[in-house]
Amino acid sequence: MDREQATKRAEELVSKMTIEEAASQLRYDSPAIDRLGIPEYNWWNETLHGVARAGTATSFPQAIGLGATFDTELLGKIGEVCASEGRAKYNEYKANGDRDIYKGLTFWSPNVNLFRDPRWGRGQETYGEDPVLISDLAVPFIEGLQGDGEYMKTAACAKHFVVHSGPEAVRHEFNATCSDKDLYETYLPAFEACVKQAKVESVMGAYNRTNGEPCCGHSYLQDIIRDKWGFKGHIVSDCWAIRDFHERHKVTKNSEESAALALNKGCDLNCGCTYINLMKAYNKGLVTEEAIRKAAVRLFTTRYLLGMFDETEYDGLNYLDVETKENLAVARRASDESIVLLKNDGILPIDTNKTKVISVIGPNADSRACLVGNYYGTSSEYITALEGIRSAAGEDMRILYTDGCDLSNTKPDVLSREYHRIAEAEAVMKRSDLVILVIGLNETLEGEEGDQGNMYRSGDKPDLKFPKTQLKLIDTVIKSGKPFITVVMAGSCMDLSVLDDKSSAILQAWYPGARGGQSIGDIIFGKVNPSGKLPVTFYRDTNDLPDFEDYSMKGRTYRYLETDPLYPFGYGLTYGKMDITSVSYAGDPKSSGITVKAEVSNTGDVTTSEVVQVYVKSEDANEVKNTKLAGFARITLEAGKSASVEIPVAADRFLVVDEKGEKVIPEGKINVYVGFGQPDGRTESLTGKKSAVIVL
Secondary structure (H helix, E strand, C coil): CCHHHHHHHHHHHHHCCCHHHHHHCCECEECCEHHHCECCEECCECCCCCCCCCCECCCCCCHHHHHHHCCHHHHHHHHHHHHHHHHHHHHHHHHCCCCCCCCCCEECCCECCCCCCCCCHHHHHCCCCCHHHHHHHHHHHHHHHHCCCCCCCCECEEEEECCCCCCHHHCCCCEECCCHHHHHHHHCHHHHHHHHCCCCCEEEECCCEECCEEHHHCCHHHHHHHHHCCCCCEEECCCCCCCHHHHCCCCCCCHHHHHHHHHHHCCCEECCCHHHHHHHHHHCCCCCHHHHHHHHHHHHHHHHHCCCCCCCCCCCCCHHHCCCHHHHHHHHHHHHHHCEEEEECCCCCCCCCCCCEEEEECCCCCCCHHHHCCCCCECCCCCCHHHHHHHHHCCCCEEEEECCCCCCCCCCCCCCCCCCCHHHHHHHHHCCCEEEEEEECCCCCCCCCCCCCCCCCCCCCCCCCCCHHHHHHHHHHHHHCCCEEEEEECCCCCCCHHHHHHCCEEEECCCCCCCHHHHHHHHHCCCCCCCCCCCCCECCCHHHCCCCCCCCCCCCHHHHCCCCCCECCCCCECCCCEEEEEEEEEEECCCCEEEEEEEEEECCCCCEEEEEEEEEEECCCCCCCCCEEEEEEEEEECCCCEEEEEEEECHHHCCEECCCCCEECCCCCEEEEEECCCCCHHHHHHHCCCCEEEEC
């Protein structure tokens, strides 16, 4: 069914409703209208990295880990899996009369906000700090979710529009201010790609204000999303964000005014309770019947596109289609590709001929919570890092284990002294040839303000340091004198300066999914060759960063960074040896765009995957400070093999944004850099490789 047909059917149905009935359908918990054969429907569902909060589902790495894959094909497959499992659940629940929250076909995913500051707790929900990376991963994910059948398989949602990335503690009253240049250069591109390329069905507004206007009642909703980009879907508020208009932002006096402001600015659906007062606003003349019915038509257009009132090609999906062998294989591929090898002095992969006893130490070693991040579903099986290491090590390897400390509590046992597990850590290390230290965070220490795992605190980090319990454990491991490998499970950049100096190897595992511990174990023992790349800059500490509430991009992310990072965006090591032997291009950057062709050879002795990355930098005064990602592609080669990879770079990726926010063709020469990372000095020093350069 196309949108024109769905809209006509929606218009006909809404015309039969009373104004009260139409208004009732603009709530996320839309009630039934029995006389018209309309069942109740709850719009709120989530599938950030697997269908969430509604029982068993395939569990993928948290979104930041998916960002580290730099794999567009994989993101499309993940979207397809999530859609199939979401449909299967919807069919089964509906057949049993269950139309509760988290059981519909409208998924409020993906989160395409830009991870501009590593202190932001929700940064784990994003694909990273670069608008091109976010766009190129979000588009196939959305396309996978929505499908290309006669009916839309599920409906995706790009959130949170716009200029939104913390702080969590003040998001309900905060005003994010940014220049037109930053708006169009950094904060809008991913949303534009979701609307214009992926044809995303909905967009969600953010909690905060942007440049003075509340995001869920912003002039941008009409002026940019609909007028500039031609968006035809519906717009939904973040949950209870419209109530913030009068209670926190103080831009309206009461709930009727808040409901009217949001609806009149183009917010069709209210996640929250404020649209309960729409009829009061209508009776006061604050909103028109036309505005209410227009929003209802948009929402029922989506429901018709999803085939909610018809038989569809998806009706046969059921619980046998959830967590299938094929779906789990996609999740395993994702966890394998997401883990980033930051340092390796040669200790990895572990030589089982030389190592007989390993101690696995740390609060995240045998934790399930650190596998899944936030916004997660239930897995029928969990494989922790300890379990994955034990499995990969084999029966002949002795594995000793202790958590060594609590995640953050210095005295988890009220009867004991502080740090009472340190002695056990010292004991097991004494008996070991090698230590694997597994540390980091989970959703109780970083996440969303008021989310399920973080109900009573802001989800932001005060700094980049590990909790003091873990700092003491790290110090104990270093003092042992034993060689050690560090596995970090966190959704963001941590301060790894000491570990970079003292640890023999460092793996950034993010939150790798319910079975992600197997990928950790297999990488450590060389059964999987690591291939992830950092989707964010790893700073040395917060002294390198501007104030958290400053939304100017100056000094933020690799494009504007003014200091040397510890580990750069786009960086990640492998166990193999890949070389780019030649590069060429065809096309015109200022008209049709170009296609970059790179010849790649595997000169090592193991099958290896790499990510060929293309960065551009013009001489134009409006250009970003450093360079900017323009395209990328994964390539896998067996030892001794060579192949070419072609990376299209559209003309708009060469454009620069002036101070008025206008995209203009750059003046002067353009350098195009092709390599396995950024063309910066830090990447070169870490990898020993220079990017090839094409001058246009």
